[in-house]
Amino acid sequence: MNSEKFFGITDNTLFICIVFLSFFGLVLLYSATNQNIDVVFRQGSRLIFCFVLMFLISLVDINKIKSISPYVYLLCLLMLIITLLWGHDVKGAKRWIVFFGFSFQVSEILKIILPMTLAWYLSLSEDKEIDLKKLIISFSIIFAPILFVIKQPDLGTSLIILLCGVITIFLGGITKKHIIYLLTLFSFAIPIMWKFILLPYQKQRIMTLFDPNLDPLGSGYHIIQSKIAVGSGGFFGKGFLNGTQSQLEFLPERGTDFIFAVFAEEFGFIGALILFLIYLMIILRCLHITYKAKNYFSKIFAGSISSILILLVITNIAMAVGLLPVVGVTLPLISLGGSSLLSIFIAFGIMFSINRRI
Amino acid sequence: MRKSFLDFGRVNAEKLLHNRLNILIFILSTLTLLLIGRLYFLQVISLDHFDTLSETNRIKYIQTAPRRGIIYDRNNIVLADNSSLYSIEINIKEANNIEKIINAIKEQINISKEEIENFYKKKSKYSHHNSIVLKSNLTDSEIAKVLSIRYKFDGLDVTASLMRKYPYEEITSHVIGNVGYIDKVDLSKIDKKKYKSIKYVGKTGIEKSYEDTLFGSPGYKHVEINARGRQIRNIDEKPSVPGKDIHLTIDIDLQKYMYSKLLGYSGSSIAMNPNNGEILGMVSMPSINPNDILWRSYDSYKEIEKLNSPMFNRSINGLYSPGSTIKPLVALNAIHEKVVNLETEIYAGPFFQLPNSSRRFRDWKPEGHGVVNLQKSIVQSCDVYFYMLADNLGIKKLGSFFESFSFGEKTGIDMPFESKGVLPSEEWKLKNIGYKWTDGDTVITGIGQGYFLTTPLQLVYAASILANEGSIVIPKLNKNLDIKKSKKIIDREKFLKNEIKKEWWNAINEAMFKVVNQENGTAFWTTKNKRNNISGKTGTVQVYSLSQENDERENENLPKHLKDHSLYIGFAPKDNPQVVVATIVENVGSGSKFAAPFSNEIIDYYLNKIRERN
Numbered sequence: 001m002n003s004e005k006f007f008g009i010t011d012n013t014l015f016i017c018i019v020f021l022s023f024f025g026l027v028l029l030y031s032a033t034n035q036n037i038d039v040v041f042r043q044g045s046r047l048i049f050c051f052v053l054m055f056l057i058s059l060v061d062i063n064k065i066k067s068i069s070p071y072v073y074l075l076c077l078l079m080l081i082i083t084l085l086w087g088h089d090v091k092g093a094k095r096w097i098v099f100f101g102f103s104f105q106v107s108e109i110l111k112i113i114l115p116m117t118l119a120w121y122l123s124l125s126e127d128k129e130i131d132l133k134k135l136i137i138s139f140s141i142i143f144a145p146i147l148f149v150i151k152q153p154d155l156g157t158s159l160i161i162l163l164c165g166v167i168t169i170f171l172g173g174i175t176k177k178h179i180i181y182l183l184t185l186f187s188f189a190i191p192i193m194w195k196f197i198l199l200p201y202q203k204q205r206i207m208t209l210f211d212p213n214l215d216p217l218g219s220g221y222h223i224i225q226s227k228i229a230v231g232s233g234g235f236f237g238k239g240f241l242n243g244t245q246s247q248l249e250f251l252p253e254r255g256t257d258f259i260f261a262v263f264a265e266e267f268g269f270i271g272a273l274i275l276f277l278i279y280l281m282i283i284l285r286c287l288h289i290t291y292k293a294k295n296y297f298s299k300i301f302a303g304s305i306s307s308i309l310i311l312l313v314i315t316n317i318a319m320a321v322g323l324l325p326v327v328g329v330t331l332p333l334i335s336l337g338g339s340s341l342l343s344i345f346i347a348f349g350i351m352f353s354i355n356r357r358i
Numbered sequence: 359m360r361k362s363f364l365d366f367g368r369v370n371a372e373k374l375l376h377n378r379l380n381i382l383i384f385i386l387s388t389l390t391l392l393l394i395g396r397l398y399f400l401q402v403i404s405l406d407h408f409d410t411l412s413e414t415n416r417i418k419y420i421q422t423a424p425r426r427g428i429i430y431d432r433n434n435i436v437l438a439d440n441s442s443l444y445s446i447e448i449n450i451k452e453a454n455n456i457e458k459i460i461n462a463i464k465e466q467i468n469i470s471k472e473e474i475e476n477f478y479k480k481k482s483k484y485s486h487h488n489s490i491v492l493k494s495n496l497t498d499s500e501i502a503k504v505l506s507i508r509y510k511f512d513g514l515d516v517t518a519s520l521m522r523k524y525p526y527e528e529i530t531s532h533v534i535g536n537v538g539y540i541d542k543v544d545l546s547k548i549d550k551k552k553y554k555s556i557k558y559v560g561k562t563g564i565e566k567s568y569e570d571t572l573f574g575s576p577g578y579k580h581v582e583i584n585a586r587g588r589q590i591r592n593i594d595e596k597p598s599v600p601g602k603d604i605h606l607t608i609d610i611d612l613q614k615y616m617y618s619k620l621l622g623y624s625g626s627s628i629a630m631n632p633n634n635g636e637i638l639g640m641v642s643m644p645s646i647n648p649n650d651i652l653w654r655s656y657d658s659y660k661e662i663e664k665l666n667s668p669m670f671n672r673s674i675n676g677l678y679s680p681g682s683t684i685k686p687l688v689a690l691n692a693i694h695e696k697v698v699n700l701e702t703e704i705y706a707g708p709f710f711q712l713p714n715s716s717r718r719f720r721d722w723k724p725e726g727h728g729v730v731n732l733q734k735s736i737v738q739s740c741d742v743y744f745y746m747l748a749d750n751l752g753i754k755k756l757g758s759f760f761e762s763f764s765f766g767e768k769t770g771i772d773m774p775f776e777s778k779g780v781l782p783s784e785e786w787k788l789k790n791i792g793y794k795w796t797d798g799d800t801v802i803t804g805i806g807q808g809y810f811l812t813t814p815l816q817l818v819y820a821a822s823i824l825a826n827e828g829s830i831v832i833p834k835l836n837k838n839l840d841i842k843k844s845k846k847i848i849d850r851e852k853f854l855k856n857e858i859k860k861e862w863w864n865a866i867n868e869a870m871f872k873v874v875n876q877e878n879g880t881a882f883w884t885t886k887n888k889r890n891n892i893s894g895k896t897g898t899v900q901v902y903s904l905s906q907e908n909d910e911r912e913n914e915n916l917p918k919h920l921k922d923h924s925l926y927i928g929f930a931p932k933d934n935p936q937v938v939v940a941t942i943v944e945n946v947g948s949g950s951k952f953a954a955p956f957s958n959e960i961i962d963y964y965l966n967k968i969r970e971r972n
Contacts, residue, residue, distance in 0.1 A: 231408025
């Protein structure tokens with residue numbers, strides 16, 4: 001392949017798109033934080049750290065990555081337990097742990113580590129069809145960390161992590177028979193759980209997730225303001241730093257969950273289309289790597305990451321336009337926040353490593 | 359059977375994976391197209407709608423304040439209430455020229471220089487509020503005049519808010535406490551989100567300890583506002599939830615009576631039901647009208663403090679030597695440790711001396727009491743007898759026995775900032791005074807002098823244990839509070855009930871009964887009507903140490919602040935105690951002249967009132 005490689009960067013198009021989007025994210029953050037340059041610098045230094053980490057991971061042989069997957073998974077479980085025991089309390093939920101002064105959200109990184117672990121497990125016996133035992137173990141791998149995340153409590157992120165795991169098992173070749181079984185089980189289990197297992201306050205929390213009007217002080221207000229921001233952006237947008245909704249602080253969580261609303265208000269429909277195009281390029285490169293990948297582990301992992309990327313992008317945007325409840329999903333590469341950035345860059349590091357073996 | 363379990367094969371697995379990925383990508387692409395459709399709808403088709411929402415009208419979130427819970431006495435008489443207060447507020451973010459606004463208001467109504475100065479002070483101090491009060495407590499005509507010019511100025515508003523009113527003013531001020539402006543200290547403790555629409559918070563007393571209960575939870579309104587910040591219409595609304603009312607154990611009639619007894623003095627008196635720990639009355643003197651101090655700034659607090667500390671709650675924070683009121687406990691300890699028995703008779707002369715020491719520990723009675731036994735020594739409050747007991751017991755035993763009565767720790771009443779007092783010990787003295795404990799220190803601890811310091815509340819608590827013969831109740835002010843005794847308290851109760859024999863309790867209580875009902879008792883002359891069978895114990899605490907040579911114990915000629923404190927604990931009726939009282943009057947003289955008659959009249963008043971009602 002390309003002989004003038006910079007570190008393990010094996011796909012220039014993908015790399016350029018990543019650089020462009022993440023630096024554009026910084027620019028957008030400047031507007032979203034009311035031109036707070038400190039926040040931008042802090043995010044910038046996180047970004048530099050993430051790039052270095054991505055370069056290093058891209059140099060590691062994919063088989064080595066595969067072989068350490070289960071240990072990384074166990075480490076994540078351990079950190080989740082630490083989070084629950086000594087976690088940093090923010091707004092009544094324990095989601096962060098602090099390492100050397102950096103706060104860190106383990107549930108974010110699970111979105112990548114869980115597919116990686118499942119890919120490792122499923123590729124152990126790649127030439128055999130998934131039987132019941134394999135299926136049960138796979139789901140145990142998924143649910144072990146999720147139980148801790150639910151406990152934090154973070155129902156929205158738990159659902160997203162579950163979806164990431166399910167995507168990987170689907171790609172890994174779960175049989176049609178099992179799919180039908182699971183769907184049947186699922187449709188029976190839901191009402192039973194609702195009636196007999198869930199406590200009233202848990203039901204309340206789930207109801208709020210699907211109907212924000214039950215908690216209009218919080219999410220309801222967010223969605224009203226976000227829709228106004230997106231809608232008033234129009235075809236061409238109000239221009240950089242000119243979004244009134246965001247600049248006048250009507251819009252909450254502007255740097256994280258609702259950064260798309262800031263973007264859409266200032267850059268309009270046309271800007272959104274361009275953003276979609278850049279994401280499309282990234283995904284197409286990822287799919288390319290998936291189809292070309294030489295071993296089964298790489299294929300499952302790369303396929304999962306490609307799908308999960310699309311999933312995260314559309315979930316975040318659907319939240320901002322009021323189609324989905326606010327579940328706290330960040331916009332990949334753009335949203336403020338170290339943990340989500342870190343997990344995305346780890347994923348790309350592994351993608352580059354996979355690509356080197358093609 | 360099926361072959362797939364054995365040799366599904368790698369090639370098939372990859373094929374399946376590609377197949378599945380295609381399905382997934384197809385689904386996700388469809389969702390993406392839907393999303394783009396939605397964006398097109400919002401941004402292109404409905405642009406006008408959202409543009410209007412964003413440009414001409416803005417949605418503002420306004421928090422609405424909850425009504426603060428009302429505080430009642432035990433018979434549903436209101437002790438703390440809310441009333442409407444109209445004030446002129448200026449929103450410093452919306453106002454263009456504050457000086458111009460103030461001048462315009464000045465043309466309409468009277469505004470003092472002080473009010474204007476305060477406004478600018480608050481403006482810099484309470485910077486988290488956009489709206490600052492210029493003048494409060496407006497009359498109807500003042501409201502009308504200000505409203506007539508409001509349209510001319512952005513940021514000028516007349517607002518109605520709930521103000522706290524305390525109808526019993528000075529009488530309940532220490533128990534109820536008061537609310538006050540949220541300051542920087544409060545800000546670090548409260549949930550700022552909840553207090554957006556509230557300017558005050560409970561500062562002391564019940565208002566502080568039950569802040570969360572009384573507060574309720576705020577509601578909100580989403581209103582459309584125009585570019586000038588005026589509200590156009592409500593979009594949606596959630597009403598606030600009023601705070602819960604609190605019913606206290608205080609009997610306001612008794613409280614009033616207690617207040618009238620202590621009026622003009624400094625000190626405290628507490629009445630408690632020994633069966634359940636309900637505080638029936640609790641006064642601390644001097645007192646101050648909380649309605650006056652409520653809306654003043656911190657500077658004026660300092661002025662108030664100069665008036666012999668009327669803000670200071672002596673009932674739970676005043677530290678006093680218990681004096682002779684501690685003697686019943688020393689006596690119990692001495693019997694328990696077999697230093698004496700009920701029959702032991704000892705000659706008690708005019709003073710007590712430690713071996714190898716020339717220091718004389720004098721009795722209050724210059725000629726001494728002669729031969730006394732335990733009961734007699736309590737009835738006549740013989741100091742020399744208790745010097746001997748304390749000397750024989752030693753500070754370790756005394757200290758650990760006092761600890762069973764919670765001296766040196768909080769009683770756990772539902773009030774904030776309770777003091778622990780001082781339970782003296784060898785370690786305590788070395789750590790806090792810097793000198794070694796001496797035998798002389800032990801001797802004077804036996805009559806409740808020296809380093810031993812208690813609060814009036816601790817005294818009433820100890821007295822209730824005497825009245826209950828070992829049963830412990832935790833004092834409380836909230837009638838609906840259910841107190842679970844801690845393991846420590848339960849263990850102490852076990853000790854006091856099992857280790858201290860019933861006949862000992864009876865003997866001590868008999869002695870305390872004689873204090874009030876036998877002719878030579880120190881409190882005999884304090885009550886003429888003996889129908890309520892009161893038991894009690896007086897105490898006189900020296901503030902000023904008389905010299906060793908001077909036998910003159912009368913201190914009428916001393917300046918006021920060096921006069922003795924007058925103390926008393928008492929309960930009644932003897933066989934089934936319904937009320938226990940502890941009273942301390944500062945710098946007046948002996949216990950039998952002030953605290954004892956006051957307390958016994960308080961006990962009489964309460965028991966007669968109950969009798970009348972039944």
